Amino acid sequence: MSKNIRNIAVLTSGGDAPGMNAAIRAVVRACSFYKIDCTGVYRGYQGLLDGDFENLDARSVRNVINKGGTFLKSSRCEDFRKPEGRKLAYDNLKSAGVDALIVIGGNGTFTGAQLLIDEYNFPVVGIPATIDNDINGTDYTLGYDTALNTVVEAIDKIRDTASSHNRLFLIEVMGRDAGDIALNSGVGAGAEEIMIPEESDSLNKLMKSLKISREKGKTSSIIVVAEGDKSGKNVFELADHINDDLDDYDYDIRVSVLGHIQRGGKPSCFDRVLASKLGVGAVEAILNGTYNVMIGVERKKVVQISLKDAIEPRHEFDQELRRVADITSV
Amino acid sequence: MSKNIRNIAVLTSGGDAPGMNAAIRAVVRACSFYKIDCTGVYRGYQGLLDGDFENLDARSVRNVINKGGTFLKSSRCEDFRKPEGRKLAYDNLKSAGVDALIVIGGNGTFTGAQLLIDEYNFPVVGIPATIDNDINGTDYTLGYDTALNTVVEAIDKIRDTASSHNRLFLIEVMGRDAGDIALNSGVGAGAEEIMIPEESDSLNKLMKSLKISREKGKTSSIIVVAEGDKSGKNVFELADHINDDLDDYDYDIRVSVLGHIQRGGKPSCFDRVLASKLGVGAVEAILNGTYNVMIGVERKKVVQISLKDAIEPRHEFDQELRRVADITSV
Amino acid sequence: MSKNIRNIAVLTSGGDAPGMNAAIRAVVRACSFYKIDCTGVYRGYQGLLDGDFENLDARSVRNVINKGGTFLKSSRCEDFRKPEGRKLAYDNLKSAGVDALIVIGGNGTFTGAQLLIDEYNFPVVGIPATIDNDINGTDYTLGYDTALNTVVEAIDKIRDTASSHNRLFLIEVMGRDAGDIALNSGVGAGAEEIMIPEESDSLNKLMKSLKISREKGKTSSIIVVAEGDKSGKNVFELADHINDDLDDYDYDIRVSVLGHIQRGGKPSCFDRVLASKLGVGAVEAILNGTYNVMIGVERKKVVQISLKDAIEPRHEFDQELRRVADITSV
Amino acid sequence: MSKNIRNIAVLTSGGDAPGMNAAIRAVVRACSFYKIDCTGVYRGYQGLLDGDFENLDARSVRNVINKGGTFLKSSRCEDFRKPEGRKLAYDNLKSAGVDALIVIGGNGTFTGAQLLIDEYNFPVVGIPATIDNDINGTDYTLGYDTALNTVVEAIDKIRDTASSHNRLFLIEVMGRDAGDIALNSGVGAGAEEIMIPEESDSLNKLMKSLKISREKGKTSSIIVVAEGDKSGKNVFELADHINDDLDDYDYDIRVSVLGHIQRGGKPSCFDRVLASKLGVGAVEAILNGTYNVMIGVERKKVVQISLKDAIEPRHEFDQELRRVADITSV
Incomplete structure (x- = not known):
């Protein structure tokens, strides 16, 4: 385990999806389990720029596993698209003593994270959360089910x-x-x-x-x-x-x-379990020194894919199901 | 009890509402209980014109109490607005041996029924079913809850x-x-x-x-x-x-x-219970010789109002709740 | 309006019921609307003895209307059955500046409240909340629907x-x-x-x-x-x-x-609306100088009944529905 | 495609599971699509012995995809455990012109099917349906989600x-x-x-x-x-x-x-989609001459495993999730 990680920040960004709260909870609980600090960032990348941080412990995430939406809130952030915005974000993370960042969201969220990696070599791990299920490297995204x-x-x-x-x-x-x-x-x-x-x-x-x-x-x-x-x-x-x-x-x-x-709505059991696995997987990846990846799931196992590959447009779709649709609608 | 009633027909008309199936079931079961025949009419007044009838017994309505929609189906019927349409409807009812008709629906449904009463003195009883709750003479209409x-x-x-x-x-x-x-x-x-x-x-x-x-x-x-x-x-x-x-x-x-x-959707318990009371109440009204009324509910008791009054526009609304809304949204 | 009321306390007691949170919210919002203080009491009568109080404002009750259970929590309290327990409760209410108390619960809750009235002439208003619907003076209790x-x-x-x-x-x-x-x-x-x-x-x-x-x-x-x-x-x-x-x-x-x-479970719309009416009605009763009553509902109107009468065993049941049950289960 | 298959029978057996109806529907629709007959067998193996068969077409399975339970019903069948019972079942299948049988159920169901294979070389394909998810050769069984x-x-x-x-x-x-x-x-x-x-x-x-x-x-x-x-x-x-x-x-x-x-209950979307894939997959396996297998799913693809292997006790469980459970409950 990497001895250098003492504080992991977590944010949600982009369109909200059921299961985001369950994923935040799993991140916080895993930090607590491994006895490191967890910093909650409000309103996605905007909160990084504003330094809108709060220390989260195991109790902060009681009774959120079954709530839709995200208690850390989400937002669009134009300023993060500018170099000076990302500079500010980086500075805020550093001065808060954050060693790595977990971002929960979809394609746009990961694209933002990749800039932070490219420009500041800041360790980031992604958790795929979007009802659209349109992310490479995972069978399912959070909220889709x-x-x-x-x-x-x-x-x-x-x-x-x-x-x-x-x-x-x-x-x-x-x-x-x-x-x-x-x-x-x-x-x-x-x-x-x-x-x-x-x-x-x-x-x-x-x-x-x-x-x-x-x-x-x-x-x-x-x-x-x-x-x-x-x-x-x-x-x-x-x-x-x-x-x-x-x-x-x-x-x-x-x-x-x-x-x-x-x-919206209460996450299904599937999404709650998936969120728990991905959240724990994200913290453990960081503690094992694996950065700049997205944590996904294949069958029931947690897997990793580089954030760069996760961002690429997904081209496949479930052709077998398309065929099944035509057959069962006769 | 009126000895002349041997066959009651039932139809649903206008916009469908959850609880219509439960009301049909109660009508059919009550007919069965009182050992008279029940004739189901498909597609509302259109079915009256088309003679689209089916004999319904207790088994016909198994497993419908918790289904949304109406298995008798509903429809708009332009022809019933014409005198010759209503003549046809009346003739079909008579030749099928139907002695009274229960109509389940809202304002438009009752207006149609009133014509049948006015022109042919055909015994009709109404059951209020509309999600809008906009009918006089009942605290609640079916489907609203x-x-x-x-x-x-x-x-x-x-x-x-x-x-x-x-x-x-x-x-x-x-x-x-x-x-x-x-x-x-x-x-x-x-x-x-x-x-x-x-x-x-x-x-x-x-x-x-x-x-x-x-x-x-x-x-x-x-x-x-x-x-x-x-x-x-x-x-x-x-x-x-x-x-x-x-x-x-x-x-x-x-x-x-x-x-x-x-x-759509499964009716709530409230609507299922209400439907059961109204359906039984409608059959019993007919058997007691009370026609041309709508069966409603006040507190938990079944009440009757003349169809003519039920059709009148409703003017009250829940002013107390309006006031509560303003207070609780501070 | 009584000028003497500046602070109303609210507690939930006995078995919890969906809609309790919505009732607390309505009490708090009504206090806020009428610009008086609202004191939340945790864990029912036990909290009265322990002085477990918290000032509640309109924001304290955001996002609780659709939650089951009671965020003020509930408990059994043996000590409140003893005179010295009630003395302590009364003293705590007085020293916190509370002028009147709203109790949300069932028969046992009201019986406790009546003792406070009898012994200390402390103004109390009850809100009926129990899934059993077994309270006189109201068509419906909170949580039943x-x-x-x-x-x-x-x-x-x-x-x-x-x-x-x-x-x-x-x-x-x-x-x-x-x-x-x-x-x-x-x-x-x-x-x-x-x-x-x-x-x-x-x-x-x-x-x-x-x-x-x-x-x-x-x-x-x-x-x-x-x-x-x-x-x-x-x-x-x-x-x-x-x-x-x-x-x-x-x-x-x-x-x-x-x-x-x-x-448990999210309260139905019926229970949320009922809770809003009863909560506002309880605060307004107090402000109008009407104490020692339970707020109930008849048809859609808020009504009042003396707590003493509310506590009496209820003897009626819905005989009409019993008859309907036998008819529709043929 | 095998030219010899003109009639496929389908039954549900053992404990019922949500999604069974959706699976029957997919089997029936796939038969219809491939223009072969489909024979519904009522009450599981008991119906095989009783010859309780009904021809099913695309319309027979309208509006069943979202219903819990199984409209073909299920039952325990002691007589099928005896050789003469299976003889009778085989004879009934043959005289009804059935060429292959799809059995929807769990371990016990497949064990029964294997006897029919072993003793009469009758073509059978299994579809795993049990809320317990305890079957080899598939990520998920029907009803579990x-x-x-x-x-x-x-x-x-x-x-x-x-x-x-x-x-x-x-x-x-x-x-x-x-x-x-x-x-x-x-x-x-x-x-x-x-x-x-x-x-x-x-x-x-x-x-x-x-x-x-x-x-x-x-x-x-x-x-x-x-x-x-x-x-x-x-x-x-x-x-x-x-x-x-x-x-x-x-x-x-x-x-x-x-x-x-x-x-009970309406099947989740996951179970309805899974049922549709498995049902079509079972019919297509038979038409391709692949018998005596169970149709399962791995990731989102339909897979096959021999019925013999499917019946073996499953020993793995999700150890990773056990670990996640301990971490997230801190």
Whole structure:
């Protein structure tokens, strides 16, 4: 174990995700277990610039494991993008006696951290937390599993009313660059069609599928649309397009944008366990002298990937599940 | 007990509401208990015109008490507004041997039923089911309690992310003519401000309240807006207005339209119990020769009101709760 | 308004109930609104004896409206039953400058408060909070509605497995002296039979009903049993009795004691609104010079009843619902 | 693709688990997609003996993806353990024209299937479904993720009341041979201690940990105990033991046995997606001529393992999580 680490700081940044509090808790408890100090940084990188720090001990994180959001709060920080902002952040960390920093967030958060590494060689470890699940080097990001449950519960409710009224519902879910939420929640909710940003011909496929459904006499349908869908239409335009194109059918089309409920809520057990593993893994990586990595999970094991690689755009998506979606929606 | 009633029909009409299935179940079970036939009518008044009937027995309604929506389905029916449509409906009821009709729905549903009474003297009893709670003669309508829980659960989730990011959220809830959902869910969710259709000066009040909050240093806020708010602005325009008017503040404003999730979901225990009482009460009213009434609830007792009075616009709202809202949001 | 009241204390006592936090919040906010001080007392009457007080302001109660339990904590207090204990409590209240006390709890809590009134003429107002709903002078007690939802959600889950396996489940719910939880959750969950402490012949009725069910070929059943059922058997003994008595049937009987999950959980919207009304109503009663009452609710209006009358055993139960239960379980 | 397969039967057997319906749906939809017949077998192996079969098509499985339990029902079947029982099962399958069988269940289910393979060379594929997660050859079994969420939600509720009253709760969860539920839900619920069947010194560890907690002044605690814990004591005896051993402390100990709620409930999104993959994977394995395997999942990919190996007792458990549990409960 590295003898030089006596104080680890932790911050959350970017869009909040359920499980962030559980990850902070695990970081704090692991510091406590290994008898080192833990410094909480409020409001992400902004708090680094403002020196908005607080010492956290095991009691500081009682009763947070099951809370959504992040008690350290998050924010966008324009000033951290400037060299003088990062200088200030570095100086604040040093003068607070912080030896290493754990950042909890997504792609933007890690990109910021990488600058701190590149410019000041400050030891940083990342924990992937974003409901979008769009990070390399981990099977799952924090918050993703909870968001999926929130989405399927919402669609289950909408299906009640869709079935009662023979309606077609277009449901927009989050995922600007990654269709993971749409694809998984769509399969989970038994959606008739799913539109994801990774596919370019989604509109044609949708129209074909709707025509077949109508011919079969299907009277209600759920279509799940990722907000980043590449059809060139937002979900309201899509509703108009369907109405125009299928006007010989008597469709009653409704739109539902699930929005920010997807970011909140009590974390699922999966996310709480994942957060606990990643938080402990991050502290232990630092204590073992492994810096500038992201802690991820493969199967149930904690793994490490360089932050640089974690930041790279992710290109794969779950093609097998796409195929399953088509088969089970017959 | 009236000896002439041997067959009661039941239908659901208008917007669906959680608890409709539980009410159908209670009607069917009560018919079974009193050893008379029960005829289910599919798709509301449309089914009356189409003769889309099915005999229902105690087993037909197993495992529906906890399901959202209505298994008898609902629909709008233009043809029922025409005299010849109602003639057809009446003829179908007579030829199916139906002696009385129970209609489950809201204002529009009862208005339709009243025509059947006026023109054909056909015995009808109404059960109030609408998430809006905007019906005279009953403390509660079916589905309202469930919708309130759905809304506060959604706002609880949104507050997680609002608090994490210091954001102002405008949340639109249902209630075109009645602010019951907005007022009760707003109090329940601890909203900082609530805008309801019963009040005309809501916009001024909101702007004043936001300024006070900012001066106090409040960094996140939840505003609940009924879709029928009389500010003359929809929720997106309202967001723009706040942004313009408060541009010296650094507000990050987001809008969330909760939409159709409010109509679905498993009914709460309250709604299941209410549905059971109303359904049994409707059958017993008919068997006791009391027609053309709506069955409501006052405190925990089943009461009756003439359908004509039930249809009248409701003018009261819970002024005491409005006052409580202002006090508890200080 | 009484000019003499400058400081109101609030405590929670007895078994905790969802909505207690929301009631404390409403008390604190109302004090803040009327510009008087509010003193929080920790651990119920024990805190009165220990002088475990804390000044509460509007910020102290942020983000508690949706939390189960009570952040002021609760406890049993043997010493308060002794005259010298109450002397100490009174002295502590006086020396802290407290002018009146709001107690949130059930029958035992109010009985304690009455002693303080009788012996020291100290102004007290009660807020009824108990999941059992067994208090005179109010349609609903705090926590009852939430507990009902918790119970029906649990039974919905158990019914999944009961139906899959053709099993008979005996489910014990809370309610030592009052069958409200059992009766309402039983109707809400569609239980085949319900055993409540208000009825003495429940065992015979159950055995008869089970025999009829079996003859009809019913293959799974849910029986809800209040813990205070007067059959003279606990739920495990009841299971043995059924097994012995129906041994010619091939019943697979299981027992589930729902236990303490019934006391916790996020309060329902109903309970949050009720808590807000009662909390404001309690403060306003004191400010209007009305002491030694319990604040209750009838229909949606706040009402007052003398604490003495509130303490009396409640004898009525919802006979109409009992009848509905028998009709809808055919 | 094997041209010989024209009809696949599917059954569920053993303890039911959330996600079974979703798996049946995926099997039926995949058969429909590949244009082969699907035969539903009711009540597990008992239905094989009774010839209790029904042809299932895509519509038969509408609206089941989000239902707990299994609509094909499950049962224990003594007769299938006898050679003549299996002979009858085989004969029924053949005379119904069934070419292969998919069995959804746990260890006992697969053991039965293996007999059919060994004795009649009948093609069988297994889908692992048990809340206990105790099957080789798959990262996750169906129902496990849902059960974990049910457990942590229940413990969250109990913690509300534990915190309000300074109580110690012993919570028994399922898992006779495998501590996966206890360990994961314990970490997820922030339990102070976790007792699992894989460890033999759990009682000593617990007593030591409780003494340390008390010295630190911890006033409420949650202990999660797997029903198969090897302490030699059931959870009630354990409570007595703690009371006796710690009688100098003033502990208020309560026991909660979560019981059968763990088996039911709407499946989580994770379980619905898993079920969809496994169901499609099972049909495709058969069509590709791969029999006598279990379909599992590793990371997000469908994998196969011989049924024989799947049946072997599983010895590993998540040691890393055990370590994380100790660290995060400091």
